Amino acid sequence: MRRWLKVLLAALAALLVLMLLNALTTNHQTKSAEVTVDGARIISLPGGDLQVLDSGPRDAPPIVLLHCYTCSINWWGRLIPLLDRDHRVIAIDLLGHGGSEMPRSGYSMQDQAQLVAQVLDRLGVGKAIVVGHSLGGVVGVALAEQSPELVGGLAIIDSAPDSSYGSLDLLARALYVPVLGEALWRVKSSWTIRKGLEQAFAPGFDVPDQFVDDLKRMTYTAYDHSSSAADDYTGDSPLQERIRPLHLPLLAIFGAEDQIVDARPALSAYADVPAAQTALLQGSGHSPQVEKPVETARVIQRFAEPLRRQTAKAGQSRRRKSSP
Helix, strand or coil, X not given: CCHHHHXXXXXXXXXXXXHHHHHHHHCCCCECCCCCCCCCEEECCCCCCEEEEEECCCCCCEEEEECCCCCCHXXXXXXHHHHCCCCEEEXXXXXXXXXXXXXXXXXXXXXXXXXXXXXXXXXXXXXXXXEEECHHHHHHHHHHHHCHHHEEEEEEECCCCCHHHECCCHHHHHCCCCCHHHHHHHCCCXXXXXXXXXXXXXXXXXXCHHHHHHHHHCCXXXXXXXXXXXXXXXXXXXXXXXXXXXXXXXXXXXXXXXXXXXXXXXXXXXXXXXXXXXXXXXXXXXXXXXXXXXXXXXXXXXXXXXXXXXXXXXXXHHXXXXXX
């Protein structure tokens, strides 16, 4: 065997060993929870500590915001000020995201929903309008299945009914390949992250720096397990089929220029749920609450109006009873 071939094989073997060691190390990383958003706090729970932002009048009808995959509370930054005038708005960083804890396990949709339920129980919140963006919509459905007393209505923003309604680009899919994915994760840069996040918006939208930082903060375990857990959940039964027997008010919002999910077929799937409301927002991609916050807020407010009127009526009744 020629000398150069021996050197090449030795180099390849060394590279493989390094990649395997990197995979082992990367898959064992954890992070503690920390406050990363002004005004937020950490709520300690048995399954993991979550960052929570609670704004708006405490006696107003509640809206719960659950963000997308690789995202955080920051993705609601343009929407919250439009909602918390008339609603108590509770935004939660899911386990493995944002400022919440990033353990080695606990990323199933049922586990995530249980943690959200525990947060709402701590805050004394029930019958909320739960608004879930992408992954957050999947967690919202799991929450409604497990804790129906906490959910008064479900609003889904660009959540695919199952994985057949769209896909990520080649680089994003490569990150899930064992060993290779961990190696790519190790060498990721702000530029590659930004290019990947561009899929979450309509073409030409400028990705905010904070969104890049949110993804950089994630561990590989949180990144990998969160995606596979969502696929497992919707693979067992599509979201619209899970929602149908719950008899909940449903709103499905999609951006017309979604680059990740086929918006129109997805909306059609949700439209088959009895009494479902749908909205297709023009000029928006996968994240209308970021790209078109005013329009998104208007649709959510219309959907939540019956709950707001009911809460106001109940408050008036209590005040009359307490009057001398």
